[in-house]
Amino acid sequence: METPDIQEAIPHRPPMLLVDKVVERTEQRILCEKTFHQDEFFFQGHYPDKPIVPGVILCESAMQAGAILLSQFVDGNSGVPVATRMNDVKFRRMVHPGDTVELAVELKERLADAFFLQARVLLQGKVAVRFDFACTVTS
DSSP states (O other): OOHHHHHHHSOOOTTSOOOOEEEEEOSSEEEEEEEOOTTOGGGGTSOSSSOOOOHHHHHHHHHHHHHHHHGGGSOTTTOEEEEEEEEEEEEOSOOOTTOEEEEEEEEEEEETTEEEEEEEEEETTEEEEEEEEEEEEEO
């Protein structure tokens, strides 16, 4: 799944589209990739002399992967998944310009229109960020 298909699955658009491609997808899991380029808008101020990807951007990337996973349950005309909470966020590694991360998200539970997921952002196979999050479908 490349950018046009991703844009069909979720409403995010550049510069806030933070998933480059879907590598693998089942009903319960998704694995995506994102390469962070030197010209990304957030590197201008985070930090000019030693740029690193902000933690919130890493989390957003993983939640967008989760939204792609959940698109199978959502009619794009009637609603989109919106994050309602994040729990137990752990930052383990810094991500720099030029790095490619894997976004691994697993659907743990569904209760009506509430979805509970677990995310891991991997850099060179090692956990950079991990967290649990929940989404609900809004119209």
